[in-house]
Structures are given as C-alpha cells and as structure tokens.
Amino acid sequence: MTATVSGLMAEIADTGRDDARGGYSRPVYSTAEQDLREWFSEQARRRGLDTGTDSNGIIWAWWDTPFGVRDDAVVTGSHLDSVPGGGAFDGPLGVASALAAVDLLRERGLTPAKPIALAVFPEEEGSRFGVACLGSRLLTGAIDPDKARNLRDPDGNTFADVAAAAGLDPRHVGPDPDALGRIGSFVELHVEQGRGLIDLDQSVGIGSSILGHGRWRLRVLGQGNHAGTTLMEDRHDPMVAAAGIVTAVRDCALRHPGARATVGRMVPVPGGTNVIASAVDLWLDVRHADDAVTAAVVEAIHAESLRVAAAEGCTVRLTEESLSPTVHFDPALRSRLGGLLPGAPVLDTGAGHDAGVLAAALPTAMLFVRNPTGVSHSPEEHVEDDDAEAGARALADVLQGLAGKG
Template sequence: MKSFDSMWASILDVGRAAASGGYRRFAWNDADMTLREWFTGEATARGMSVEEDRNGNLWAWWLPDGWVGDPRDAFVTGSHLDSVPDGGAYDGPLGVVSAFAAIDIVRERGITLTRPVAVTAFSDEEGARFGVACVGSQLTTGALTPERALKLRDAEGISLAEALTSSGRNPAHLGADPTLVDRVGVYVELHVEQGRGLDLVDQPIAVASSIWPHGRWLFNFTGEANHAGATRLVDRRDPMLAFASSVHTARGAAAVHDAVATFGKVRVLPNGANAIPSEVMAWLDARAADEQTLSALVEAISAEARTNAERDGIGLDIVAESISPIVEFPDDTRRRLQTALGHLGDIPVLPTAAGHDAGVLSAKVPTAMLFVRNPTGVSHSPVEFAEAIDCHRGAEALADVMADYVAE
C-alpha cells in the first residue's frame, strides 16, 4: 500500500531519541510541531482543508462536492501524534496515517460522498508533558476545564499556558467546543492493540467493546532531608521506605483484584546519592474491569501507604489527578463496524485497559474503535510493533467502515 508506506516512512525519524530508539513527541515540543506541519501537508496534498480548533486539535476536512455551510454529521477518524517518554512508533500515529490512507482507498474506489469526512489528530493524548491524559479531547468535551488545564506544569515548571503562548497559540481560547455534537456524526479511532489479544487468537483486526475505567493518583510522601551517612537509622524520616512498600502493595493488590496498578513515574527531592530524601512524589496508574473494583483497588493501596507512612513518621497526601469511568462503546455502532467488515469473517470483539480519545468523546458523540494486531503485545516502548501487512489490513478495514458510512 504505497500511500501508507510513504507516509509512515516520512515520520519515522521525527522525535526519535538516538539513545533508546523510542520517541519523545511531547505536547508543543519541536517534534510535535513538526508532526503538525506533516499533518497539514498530507491533508493539503489531498485537497482537504485544515483547521486547528481552540484546544489545539487538528481537523482535516473532505467535503462532498457542492457542500454548503459548516460540516455536520461527519464521519471522523484519526488518533493522536504525541508519545509517552521513549514510546513506540505505532501508538497514535498509526491511526492518523491509516485515516489518510483510508481516504485514498475510498477515493480509488470512486465512492461519492454523502456526508463530510474528517481526519483528526488530538492534542496531548498521552499526557507525557503535563501529567494529564487526553488534554485536547477532554477540553473539547468539557471534561477538563480551561482553568485547571492552564495551571498544569511540566517537569521544568513550564505551564501549559506558557507552552501555548510560546508556540503562537492563545491560551484564552481553550474551552469546550459547542459545535462538536453537530459536526461529528461518529468517531472511529484505529489504534495498534496494546496487548496480545489479537495475537493469541491469530487475527489481524478487532473491534473494541469497552475501555476499562482507569486513573492517575499522586502519592506525595514527605519526610526530612538529612545526611545519608551521618544520620542514625532511628533518627531518620525517610519517605522512600513507605513509597517502596507501596510499589509492592500495588502489585499484590492488583493481582487480588484481577486488575493492574503501576507506579511508573517518580520524583525525589533533593535527589542526591548521599542524601536522605525529603519528598517522594509518585504517580499511581490503576485500571480495572469495572469502577467498583477500581475504587477498591486504589483504596487498598492507599490504606497500606497511609499505614506505612504513619509507621515511618512521614506525611502522605494522595490526590486523584484524573479518573476516567468505564466506556461501553454503543452496541449499534459496534455492530455496524462488524457488518461492514463481515467479508473478513468473524471479527473479534475485545475490551482494552488503555485510555483513548475515543473514550473521552464517547460522552458526547457515538464512538467506536478498531485494533490492529501487535504480535509482541508490547506498547509504550521502543519495541512496540505491528507487521506492515496488518497495518495495511487496518487501513483497508477503516476504508470499508468509512465507505459504509459515507457512500452514496
């Protein structure tokens, strides 16, 4: 598939870290800006008009001949272009590249549009820079307020407001999109599978059934900085001990609840090899099949952390930074995708524990997801992978779904 392959090759080196081979495509950094220019170039090459909405999300429009007025009831597809630190190539960009490739396929079939089509690239989906996921789609749906968003800061202390200003955007524009429901008839996001469900059943494509509820919690352990050599053990107020215990607790509690829990991001002050820490900030990512289980899981981890903190004479503050409820993709939308792909045989229907913009948008508009096989099951890593033939199959499947929605 020539158009897919050429697009994919053109972005492979953008934001790639030489040391790890992974990507550092963070919101509003140089790599992100380069990919935004790439998006605009691909859209323009196809005669599509491009807009950046008030929240930094990109929209490329393909309108039916003779269309008058603003787009409405559109078939929208796409994903995001940013990455986690040292992430893989496929998470996000696969959906955007496949969306443009699907348009090429539909055009090659000579299909006449009956409704608008849009390709989107949502801003800051991973939350790698400012700590909150799906910033662009959350702002657009009103799930995240501009007031909270603008106060977010990255590891260098730069606020989102400052980052937007530096990139030539106006922070005052952030806010919910009142036209979203009218413009979007359905949003279908294609994504590399972040797990091995498809590999285990030897299938290249799946339709999503749901997204597990999930969230991020900041555990702020506070103690007392002191000399690592001269301070007696009995005189220490070391927050690292309670944090370390919490890491083990999270793993055990997740197993008990048939869920997942991870402390994957940590900041230590003063972060000296010969100093007892004064503060350990640790972010818990927790996910479960239902909201009751998620709540019980986080409470179990929190209770044990509080007990350990009290034992060690340190402070502990736990703040829920973001919580996303379960998303059940609409049955009728999911069945329509399965019908459109019926010629491929039985299409697996799988849940996912990974968050997506489709999950955020589902609160406002009909949404669905397609997954492309990941033979390793590894994601958020440089070794994330999908076979070229499966990527092509994914673009073809997306084109089949697009055609079902827009064909005359």
C-alpha cells in the same frame, strides 16, 4: 497515487527518536510533535483536504460533500504525541491509516454523502502535563479550562504558556459545542496494546469497551537530611517508605482479579545522591472494567500507603489527577462496524483513548490492528506491513459504509 501506511510511517521514522531511552519521545508541543503536526497538515493539504487547527489545538482536515455542509460528519484520527521512549505506532498508526484510507476511497471513486474529517488530538498520552486525552477532554468539557491552563510540565511550564508558544490563545481553550455538533460518529484506529489479535490470529478487531482507569499522585513526606551524618535509626526517609508503597501497590492489585495498578514514575525531592529526600512523589495508574473495583483498589492502596509511611515516621497524601469510568462504545455503531467488517473479532482494551472521552458526547468506535509483540508503550511495539495495510483497508470500508457510497 495511493500511499501505503508503511510508506507514510517511514516518512516520520526519524522524528523524535530517543537515543537514551530507545523508541520515541514526542511530548505535546515539543519540536518533534510539532514537526509531526506539520507533516500531517501538509499530507492533508496534498490530498485537497481543508485543514486547520481549532482553539484546543486539535487539527481538523475536511473532505467535504459536494454540498459543502459540515453536518453529521464521519470523523477518524488519533494522536501524534508519545510516552517517553514509546513505540512507533501508538497514535501515528491511526493518523497514517486515516490518510491512506482517504487515498483508498479516492481510488474507489467515492463521493461522500456525509463529510469525512481527519482529526489529530494533542496530549493524548498525558506525558507532559499529566492528564491523558487533554485535547478531547477540553473539546467535550470533561476538564475545567482553568485547571487545564494551570497544569504544569516537569520543568514547571504551565499548559497556558506552552500552548501560547505553540500559537494557541489559552484564553479560548475549553468546550466547543459547535465542533462537537458537526460530528455524527468518530472511529479511531489504533495499534492493539495487548495480545487479543495475536491469540485470535486476526489482523484487525473492533473495540467493545475501555477499562475504567485513573491517575493519582502519592506524595510521601519525611525529613530531609545529610546522607553521611544521619544515623540509620534516626531517619524518616520517604524513599524507603516509597519503596514499600510500590510493593503495596502490586499486592493490592493482585487481591482484585483483573485489576492493573502501576507506579510508572517516582521523583525524590531534592534528588541529590548524598541527600536523604524530604519528599517523594509517586504517580499511580489503576484500571479495572468495574469502576467500583478501581475505587476499591485505590482505597486499599491509600490505606496501605498510610501504614507503610507511618512505619518510617513519614506521612502520605493522595491526590486524584484524572479519572475515566469504563466506556462501552456505542452498540449501534459497533454493530454497523461488525456488518462492514464481517469476521472481525470484538475486543475490549485496558488502554485509554480519545474515542473513550468522546463517547460521552457522541457515538464512537475503535478498530485495533495486530501488534505481534503484544507490547506497547515500549520500543518493542510493532505492526507488520501487511497488517497495517489491512487496517487501512478496514478503515476505508468503515468510512465508506458510514459516509455513504458515491
């Protein structure tokens, strides 16, 4: 029986609900994300796919050819973790669509000439350890394994310890050339995180590129003190400086057309209501299609931060946490998708994806499914059932075209 995307999504609709924030909170290797990983593995096994987890925590589910040779595979998939209070579709839509596409291909009687694999990547959002697409970065060698092992979550747990508790051996995380060598192409389906398909009145689009983006941490250092005994004129308050820096971030981005700069998280130390903070950490996200502009925006933000902090008698340090240049998806593969999906518009995106990391090592492409709200990383993110099923059919068409007709 062919499963629908909406039916599969309904099965996980209660997993990781966040009553405080709204939406879903599914950080990597949390109970919610682990439950989703088991759900996917069980769904894959039901379909007769050979399923297992590699040393980097990536789940693979294989539909082999009659010859059983895993070479030049066509791979699809996405992620199951979320940002805090995120929407239902960011990540899981691509996973559910991959499962539904397998059902559609079986219904069509396909015998693949190339193996087809489904993949689920951990920590795509970077919401727990601060580095987006950590699983695909480890797989490709885009992050040093020692750096990854020593990443810490907000509670101070290292990635090594959390990975070990999840059943991985952290000594073995890192580049896996054998796994990469089995992949001929990777196609990721994802909910669109913007208004491109809304404005074009289309259900499904093809990705052209991912805007360059990075994450930085600004640490503002001041003088911690008592909120009741310290006169206003005697303060060196990093929270006041941080507030000015947030405004400076917006202003710097506005001076560069097309740039996006965001402070999405700010944490005072020690964080008491009646305490003037001694330090404030701000996490900065900057994106632009031109990597030189991204660098210029960050440089301008740093300069403004130094000025704002000095005016409050504070100092500031800037640390790069991750940086991904603009990615242009493989032109030949994108052209093949265009032939398989005639009329599908071609769109760029400002959101990062595992397909963007993998693009440095192999041909990758993306499909986007319309989001009628245009809102993502929020409970308002949405996909209509008809569009979800259209996305699964498009993905099945692509997999059939790339893996060969039986």
